[in-house]
Amino acid sequence: MNKLLTVGLTLLAAASASASAQTITGAGASFPYPLYSKMFAEYKKQSGVSVNYQSVGSGAGQKQIINRTVDFGASDNFMTNAMMAPAPAPLLHVPTAIGAVVPAFNVPGVSNLKLTGDVLASIYLGNIKTWNHARIKELNPGVTLPGLPITVVRRSDSSGTTYVFTDYLSGVNSTFASRVGRGNSVKWPWGSAAKGNDGVAGAVKNTPGALGYVELAYAKQNKLAFAQLKNKAGNWITADNGPASAAAAGVVMPGDTRVSIVNSANAQAWPISSFTYVIFYKEQKYGNRTQAQGKALKSLLWWMTHDGQKYNEGLDYAKLPAGVMPKVEKVIKSMTYGGQAL
Incomplete structure (x- = not known):
């Protein structure tokens, strides 16, 4: 027994x-x-x-x-x-x-937009608050930009996407680096908050004038327009698998695999990749x-x-x-x- x-x-x-x-x-x-x-x-x-x-x-x-x-x-x-x-x-x-993390936007009548990292940082700092601001118009000749207020959307939760985005902005704008810095959670000067990539994508989709940062898949799933960015090599790049992969090209992967590929010098790289x-x-x-x-x-x-x-x-x-x-x-x-x- x-x-x-x-x-x-x-x-x-x-x-x-x-x-x-x-x-x-x-x-x-x-x-x-x-x-x-x-x-x-x-x-x-x-x-x-x-x-x-x-x-x-x-x-x-x-x-x-x-x-x-x-x-x-x-x-x-x-x-x-x-x-x-x-x-x-x-x-x-x-x-x-x-x-790839992309700056998704909802500007009625505008489907194509160019931004630099410095301008993007200035928007998130609250120094640029309307879509027809001179610095945005200068980057987009021939595009009719409305005098619509920019509604900045960022994450409410502790987020790796936020870390990647703020890591990029801190690298291209010294004021952003000193005032906001990089991190999973940071103290944003202004804007509205949403939880998760899906929350930010939804807020951008439903808010005329909105600008938010999301992973590329969320922008495409929600049919959101997203801006081209000028990369470190000075080229205008549209986010996609190829440019995201190019950000890792030539990067020496350490034995513990912990490495940043933000703001890659590769000529074809999307600058906010991870x-x-x-x-x-x-x-x-x-x-x-x-x-x-x-x-x-x-x-x-x-x-x-x-x-x-x-x-x-x-x-x-x-x-x-x-x-x-x-x-x-x-x-x-x-x-x-x-x-x-x-």
Whole structure:
């Protein structure tokens, strides 16, 4: 009887471990959410493993992985050493795609617009408040710009998209750098706030005169016009997969994969481009976590960075460059359970 009970309990424990490995939890960036929704649906079809991903903003994703309430966090900006300091153990980063942040606008009668980073920063500083301002008109000869007030829209939540956008503006405008700076959450001089990329896109779509920053996929899904920008090389660029990918061309990817590609010097690069990351613990044995759960996460990360890449371009994200893959693979292979390779 005792022997049968022991066997029964062993089988129950194994079944429980197997069941827990069938669902992976993640939270964070809204930036890659259209891509992740597709990826995770396809991954379930192929593997039977469900991924429960909550699009709550990069800052929340960073917080949740530090608190170990999810299997992985997701963020468009990598976590610095200082940001990772509160984590109870070493964290790893793996990029999954490259995306473009675009200045989407809603100006009645205007479908094409050119802006420089300096003018964009001046708008967000509150120094340019109407669409027919002389500095905008100068960049757009032949375009009839109305005297409509600009309604600046920015994120209300802690956001990696905000970090990428403010990182760019801080790099091209010293006043913005000193007054606002770069971060997931910053103190904006003016404007209205909306939650998530979807919230900002919706606010721009529904507000004549609005200007907001969103990931390219959200602008296209909502049929929003977005401005061309002059890049570091002095060329006017329209955001797309190619220009986003060009931002990573020639960038030396460090071993930990944490790198910025904002304001690339590449002649064809879109200047507000970024890798988007999945963040997780190197050592997967913590709490009541099983080896099966660690293996399930490792398998998902490998699939996202390999077979899953075929979904990137169709959803307006650039694939990971071939040159970064050896370092991505090395990071994933470094995952352990109880100090042993998974």
